[in-house]
Amino acid sequence: MAMETPLHRKLTSAIELTEADVTALEGLLSNRVSLQAGTMLISDGQADGDAYVLLAGWAYRFRVFEDGRRQISRLFLPGDFIGLNASLLGMPEQAIAALTDVQLAKVDAPIFFRRILQSSGLWLAFLWSDTRDRFITEERVASIGRRSAYERLAHTFLELYLRLELVGQATADAFTLPLTQEHLADLLGLTSIHVNRMLHRLKDDGLIAVETRTIRLLSRERFMKIADFDPKYLVHRRLLPPDLLESRRIRHFADAFRLKDD
């Protein structure tokens, strides 16, 4: 009976959730909001920002410099959490904007965490998601720091494909890409002009086919090779296979959630 929302697919891909968990989670997402492309979800430096779960559409976090240079530090895809930690703690977030029209669940961070902390499954799933997001950002550092423009594009396309596939937003070999070439440039630390050239090179090399707003990956193997892609950082695997429930680690897990005082 659990609906196959992106969030649900994402979390249960890694952590097994009970019926009660899923119900609780859905209950936390009842405050639905729709916003138009371009709307700011959180403005730069705002310390009392809202928190959201992104249900549909894309958003991005970015930093603008005084002279107008812009860097996108992170993309939010369907099923991603937005600003939970910062909202709970009153920490100043970087700016976040809707890239497409988006559907969000606006979340009250304290209530969200209180509920999450009552279930080891939900809490672990959130922690997993948060940590995976950090892995993704760290891989982006590696990408921008050491990969060529061509490699960066290839890497990002494959990453986006895999992330979208996990949440049911990709076909067997293609996905919708709502980013303009300028967005891609700001994401990859390049110029839109150079992105344009490398995009054409990917086409000429027979790696991608571009229809309107959609990217088709023609050879996953060649992408992996070109970008030196190591999928481990996306952690697309179940973390706690049932047959390991008796191991030392897992017993500790159980211990960890006796939440009352000793």
Added chain:
Amino acid sequence: MAMETPLHRKLTSAIELTEADVTALEGLLSNRVSLQAGTMLISDGQADGDAYVLLAGWAYRFRVFEDGRRQISRLFLPGDFIGLNASLLGMPEQAIAALTDVQLAKVDAPIFFRRILQSSGLWLAFLWSDTRDRFITEERVASIGRRSAYERLAHTFLELYLRLELVGQATADAFTLPLTQEHLADLLGLTSIHVNRMLHRLKDDGLIAVETRTIRLLSRERFMKIADFDPKYLVHRRLLPPDLLESRRIRHFADAFRLKDD
């Protein structure tokens, strides 16, 4: 009676901790380990890695590509948590190595989290630290993506200074920098040769003085200007001033930690 360790200074800078919190924290750090510079703390892709608190010395997380290119994605300074989330969840970490001789507290992640979750103060402090680390990484993305080599160096020096100052590891205007120029290059996405040239330019411009392994910042203002430095992302301020305890947000905080079932 609380000792002024880097970790203690760091956490209490943001979150007020009780005596009991501090005692509990110290109890979690009893398993001391010393390692030599160059030792691997966690090897690439290891999913059952240990977790640590860095008590003294520096460490770094990095990614090596097949052709030998290397990118440092993160620096760990005294008082930083290393690998807690990944260790708890069994997620595969990027490689982490000791940059200098280090003193660590080896931590059992499940026990650590169980204890942390019993105190709203400790848990919030950990969450704050974790979130701040993410902010730092996101600012690095902006840096590598959009700042020039000269600006990147300036930005990193100021960031390191401020992070070290917070944990009592800097003087009024200087800090010890154990990184070689090659490390700096791998951190900033540059070549050691170019780092060398920009370092000399910073000296010639009267911005830094370099003694053996120490960097003296000669004008904080000029650094801020050059790097378009916005210190907000480091969140160096107390998050919950006592006089706000009656506000709406804080009442929610209190609510958030009634950890027993409703």
Added chain:
DNA sequence: CGTACTATTGACGCAGATCAAGTTCCGTGG
């Protein structure tokens, strides 16, 4: 059908990489 993004293409310039020598620093052992 015009106004405003978005994409495309070419000519040219430059920040930073690469290549190639040195040189200085520093720990170790004789």
Added chain:
DNA sequence: CCACGGAACTTGATCTGCGTCAATAGTACG
């Protein structure tokens, strides 16, 4: 206390990936 060997640092010459500048062409929507 010196000598030797390997990092780490320095400096210059040259090259190149990507940026900048400039102009044109789609495309989308009101």
